[in-house]
Structure formats: structure tokens, C-alpha cells
Amino acid sequence: MIETLEVSRLRGYEYSINLNRVKDQKILDIISNDPRVERLDLINGYINIRIKEDVLLESTAKLEILNKRVSIEYPSVNPNKPWHIGHLRNALIGESMYRILKQRYNQVYRIDYIDDLGLQVAQSFWYFRKFGLTSEHPRFDHAIGMDYVKANQMFQEHEHEIREVLREMEENNIAREFVDRVLGDQLKTAQLYGIGTDIRVYESNIKLDLFNQGIQELKRNGYVEYVDSGDLKGTYVTKFNRKVIIRSDGTATYLGKDIVFQLWKAGFLSGLKFVEQDGVKISNTNGSIYNLNSDIIINVIGIEQSQHQQEIKELMNNMLPNKEYHHLAYQRVRLREGHFSGRKGNWLGYTADDLYNEGYERMNNKELSLAAIKFYILRHNPKTEVVFDWDKALNTQGGSGVYLLYTYVRMLSIERNASVEPKPKSLDDDDRELMKFYLHYRASMDKAIKYLDPSVVAELSLKLAEEFNSYYSKHRISNNPTKLFVLKRLKDLYEHLLYLLTIPTVTSI
RNA sequence: GGGCCUGUAGCUCAGUUUGGAUAGAGCGACGGCCUUCUAAGCCGUAGGUCGUGGGUUCAAAUCCCACCAGGCCCGCCA
Numbered sequence: 001m002i003e004t005l006e007v008s009r010l011r012g013y014e015y016s017i018n019l020n021r022v023k024d025q026k027i028l029d030i031i032s033n034d035p036r037v038e039r040l041d042l043i044n045g046y047i048n049i050r051i052k053e054d055v056l057l058e059s060t061a062k063l064e065i066l067n068k069r070v071s072i073e074y075p076s077v078n079p080n081k082p083w084h085i086g087h088l089r090n091a092l093i094g095e096s097m098y099r100i101l102k103q104r105y106n107q108v109y110r111i112d113y114i115d116d117l118g119l120q121v122a123q124s125f126w127y128f129r130k131f132g133l134t135s136e137h138p139r140f141d142h143a144i145g146m147d148y149v150k151a152n153q154m155f156q157e158h159e160h161e162i163r164e165v166l167r168e169m170e171e172n173n174i175a176r177e178f179v180d181r182v183l184g185d186q187l188k189t190a191q192l193y194g195i196g197t198d199i200r201v202y203e204s205n206i207k208l209d210l211f212n213q214g215i216q217e218l219k220r221n222g223y224v225e226y227v228d229s230g231d232l233k234g235t236y237v238t239k240f241n242r243k244v245i246i247r248s249d250g251t252a253t254y255l256g257k258d259i260v261f262q263l264w265k266a267g268f269l270s271g272l273k274f275v276e277q278d279g280v281k282i283s284n285t286n287g288s289i290y291n292l293n294s295d296i297i298i299n300v301i302g303i304e305q306s307q308h309q310q311e312i313k314e315l316m317n318n319m320l321p322n323k324e325y326h327h328l329a330y331q332r333v334r335l336r337e338g339h340f341s342g343r344k345g346n347w348l349g350y351t352a353d354d355l356y357n358e359g360y361e362r363m364n365n366k367e368l369s370l371a372a373i374k375f376y377i378l379r380h381n382p383k384t385e386v387v388f389d390w391d392k393a394l395n396t397q398g399g400s401g402v403y404l405l406y407t408y409v410r411m412l413s414i415e416r417n418a419s420v421e422p423k424p425k426s427l428d429d430d431d432r433e434l435m436k437f438y439l440h441y442r443a444s445m446d447k448a449i450k451y452l453d454p455s456v457v458a459e460l461s462l463k464l465a466e467e468f469n470s471y472y473s474k475h476r477i478s479n480n481p482t483k484l485f486v487l488k489r490l491k492d493l494y495e496h497l498l499y500l501l502t503i504p505t506v507t508s509i
Numbered sequence: 510g511g512g513c514c515u516g517u518a519g520c521u522c523a524g525u526u527u528g529g530a531u532a533g534a535g536c537g538a539c540g541g542c543c544u545u546c547u548a549a550g551c552c553g554u555a556g557g558u559c560g561u562g563g564g565u566u567c568a569a570a571u572c573c574c575a576c577c578a579g580g581c582c583c584g585c586c587a
Contacts, residue, residue, distance in 0.1 A: 045529075119586080308587095331580085332581090395535085410546085450526090455523085
């Protein structure tokens with residue numbers, strides 16, 4: 001009962017209900033008879049509930065675990081460039097969301113999709129084969145990214161040739177080694193930022209082991225049909241919303257390839273084979289069959305693909321009404337002068353690695369640099385556009401990742417200086433305010449999961465840090481058994497929150 | 510033409526889904542606080558037509574309608 005109510009903003013109370021919302025008098029009886037309730041007060045038309053101290057002291061960060069298989073796909077960066085800040089946003093939202101989801105579902109899998117048969121890779125591979133590496137950078141992904149800008153300028157003139165390369169890639173997978181070399185470097189950035197994956201799927205393997213059988217299956221089940229007249233003559237379209245998935249020349253559209261993959265995630269199609277390497281399942285035609293069978297499918301993809309995602313969602317809901325399909329849409333990170341464009345190459349100087357290096361230079365510390373960047377990105381609601389600003393991204397003062405770590409280190413320091421054993425006696429209102437964060441945590445996690453939004457957790461962490469710093473300046477903690485106990489509990493929760501935000505901790509600053 | 514997202518303090522953002530207590534933070538400005546657990550901190554002051562106009566309601570930043578501004582999407586591209 002109590003769990004469903006909102007956590008009160010008033011000091012000393014844990015929950016509050018607006019009297020006007022109480023439609024049924026029985027609710028009042030139930031609340032006042034709840035053994036966990038210590039006291040009810042009526043103030044300004046609100047029922048304020050104070051719960052018993054031991055209930056507060058015993059609250060934990062453990063949520064009810066649901067038995068569902070969840071997959072979340074991110075960051076799926078094209079393997080022909082280094083990660084820029086926009087890719088980093090995708091990866092951080094994905095990784096944080098993954099960690100949050102794991103608190104609620106018993107099986108959560110991270111998927112990274114590698115588009116090794118895309119036009120972008122074809123352009124880069126064509127250029128590389130023709131001219132070799134023409135940009136200088138110690139990292140292959142960076143150099144290739146710079147070369148891509150040049151390759152793109154030549155695209156129109158050499159389109160026929162490049163499309164021919166793409167066909168060769170599709171037939172003989174000739175770019176795989178090139179792609180893996182770029183990917184290997186991209187993964188260094190991923191590792192730097194603590195971004196992980198469980199399942200890596202290459203488009204070439206989908207093409208090889210899943211696509212044709214998948215399309216046959218869809219035809220057999222009547223989900224797609226051949227068009228024999230009109231504008232779309234010669235294509236195969238989805239029966240449900242008449243979107244082209246096979247062109248009249250027999251090749252697959254983006255939607256066609258995508259839908260097959262999403263259906264694989266849901267367990268509707270089978271055939272992908274995997275080998276395991278360092279705990280990661282990697283698609284490989286010589287491996288063994290594995291099916292994910294997700295109940296809930298989440299894709300972290302830019303908001304500009306909303307319409308495309310909506311089409312897939314409708315199709316999935318239509319075919320598999322028992323599965324959930326979600327598009328976690330995020331706005332782009334952009335520069336003052338405009339959006340990132342691989343074509344123009346204005347991501348130069350704004351790669352995820354550049355960002356880290358600049359942070360390291362300013363703070364001379366790996367964790368502080370990472371914390372600043374991660375918090376800056378994650379505290380924005382995914383739907384809001386982030387206009388990139390060096391000083392804001394690498395802020396070391398209030399409302400920053402550095403502030404969060406500083407607060408954490410302060411907690412550790414007080415614990416180190418403790419002169420008594422932590423043991424709770426009676427809590428004053430300030431102690432209760434801190435213990436209440438366990439209740440706030442539950443509410444925030446519900447919200448973060450419901451709306452697929454890690455910024456909820458970022459805001460909670462910041463509020464906790466602010467509340468604690470205020471508490472710290474007001475009370476002497478290290479010689480007070482109750483306050484040391486509260487500190488310990490709060491620190492446990494805080495550590496957990498930082499973990500959810502992918503922010504690594506430090507022990508001193 | 511159709512659809513989606515955004516608009517809250519000088520700046521960057523919470524709060525909008527579930528209408529309700531004086532609309533909250535940070536940065537920047539100004540003023541305080543280090544012989545006491547980390548001052549990358551804390552406390553205080555100034556700063557608001559919640560894009561605009563209607564509507565619903567006892568009550569609207571929040572719900573409904575229209576409009577304005579910025580961004581994005583509507584292909585046998587990906």
C-alpha cells in the first residue's frame with residue numbers, strides 16, 4: 001500500500017497524499033492501521049505519513065526481480081570511424097539503462113550490431129583499398145574516419161564502383177578484416193568508458209545465416225506479400241503496413257534487414273550462429289545456433305529514426321503481441337555551429353577520446369575526467385538536445401560528476417576518521433531525510449524503467465549528494481554512532497547509484 | 510500536406526505521463542563560512558509573463574484547443 005504513494009518533500013515525513021485524491025475513506029483506515037506507520041498529520045490539505053524508524057533503517061536497495069528476458073541494443077556504431085560524442089551518448093544511455101534494468105529483470109543482454117555491409121563501410125573500404133591510409137593518426141579508427149570524409153567527397157563520381165565493392169562485400173565478405181580492425185580500436189574507446197556488450201552481431205552473418213530463411217518464413221506465414229502491379233511492382237512488402245522489404249531487384253531494404261534481426265531477438269526467427277570469446281557471443285557462421293528469445297526488446301537509437309522505429313514496433317506488435325518492443329530515442333549532441341556530420345567531418349576534435357583527453361589534461365585524473373563527462377551526458381533527459389560545451393562537459397563544481405565523486409570521497413574520509421562504532425539509536429529529522437533516499441530510490445527506479453530514462457537516476461544521485469553535503473556541514477558525524485550508521489547506509493546506496501551511472505569511484509581526490 | 514521532439518531564472522537543466530503545499534538545482538553575479546570528519550564544499554541575497562492566446566477545473570508549468578519559435582522524420586537511402 002505505502003509503496004504506491006509519493007515520497008514527501010516535507011522534512012520529517014516519508015509520504016504524503018493530497019486529501020482531494022482520497023476518493024475512498026477506506027484508504028485512510030488502511031494507512032492508519034498499517035503497522036509500519038508511526039504517525040499521520042494533516043497539514044494544508046495533505047495527509048503526511050511518518051513511518052516507523054526501524055522500517056526506514058531496514059530499507060534496502062533490492063527491488064522485486066521479474067523473470068523476463070530483456071535485450072537492449074547499443075551503440076551499434078558504423079565501423080568506419082571513431083566514436084564521437086553522439087555515439088558516446090548512445091553508449092552511456094545504453095550501458096546505464098542496462099545496469100538499471102538488471103535491478104528489475106533477471107536476464108538482461110546487451111547487443112551490439114555491427115553494420116559491416118553498409119554503404120558507409122563500403123565507401124571507406126573502397127577508398128582504403130584504392131589509396132591506402134591517407135590520414136595520419138596513431139589509431140586506425142581515427143585515421144579511417146578522417147579518410148571517410150575524403151571518400152565521401154568522391155562518392156558521386158565513383159558511386160558505381162563503390163556499389164560494386166558493396167556487392168563484393170555482400171558476396172564474399174571481403175571487408176570483414178578491415179571492419180574488425182576499425183572495431184578493435186572502437187572497442188578501446190568502449191573499454192575506456194566502461195561500455196560492455198554480451199552479444200555482437202554482424203550484418204554479414206544475418207545475411208548469411210538468417211535473412212533468406214527469415215524472409216521465406218515471413219512469406220510462409222503471410223506477413224509479407226509480393227506486389228504484382230502499381231508503383232511497387234516487383235517488390236515484397238509487409239502485409240500489415242505495406243512497407244517495402246525486398247526491392248524489385250531482389251535486394252533487401254534497411255527495414256527488411258532490420259525487421260529480420262528484431263524478429264531474431266524475439267525468438268521468432270532462428271539460425272544465427274555464435275562463437276564465444278572473452279565472455280562475448282560473437283556471430284560466426286562456423287559457430288553454433290543460439291537464440292535470445294527476448295520478451296522485451298529495447299533499441300537505443302537516435303530520435304531521428306522515430307518513424308522507422310514506429311513502423312517496426314507496429315509490425316512487431318502485430319506479429320508478436322506478447323512481446324514488448326521499445327525505441328529508446330535520444331536527441332543528438334550537437335555543436336554550437338551545427339550537428340555532427342560524418343560527411344563534413346566536423347566531429348574532428350570532438351571524438352569520445354578527445355573529450356576524455358581534454359578532461360584528463362584539465363583534472364590530471366582518469367576517474368574525475370570520466371565522471372565529469374558521463375554525468376554531463378547522462379543527467380540530460382535523452383529527449384533533450386545537448387549543445388556541447390567544453391567547460392560545461394568538464395565542469396568540476398556543483399552539479400557535476402566531479403562533485404559526485406568529491407562527495408563520495410568525503411563519505412569515505414569520514415568513515416576512516418570514525419572514533420566510535422556505527423549503531424543507530426534514534427533518528428532526528430535530518431537522519432530520516434537521508435534514510436529516505438532508499439524510498440526515493442525505489443520511486444526513481446520505477447520511473448527510470450517505465451520511461452527508459454537514466455537521467456532520473458542521475459538527478460537522484462545529485463540530490464543525494466547535495467543533501468549529504470548539507471548534512472555534513474551541519475553535523476559532526478565521525479563521533480556519532482547513529483550518524484555513522486546513517487552514513488554507512490547512505491554510502492552503500494550512493495555507491496550503487498554511481499555504479500548504475502557507470503561512474504567509477506575513487507578513494508581520494 | 511502529415512507526423513514526432515523541444516520551449517521553465519542571464520546561461521545549462523530538473524519538475525509535465527499521476528493537476529494540488531512558497532515553481533527547484535547548478536553555472537554566472539553579490540555577501541558570508543576553513544585552529545573542528547576533504548572549502549572541487551556549505552549558508553545566504555538578487556534573478557521567473559513556466560513560448561503566446563484561449564478553454565476545462567475549487568485549483569494548471571502540468572490536461573484540452575489554436576498559434577509562434579527551434580530541431581527532426583515522412584524513399585524500392587541507410
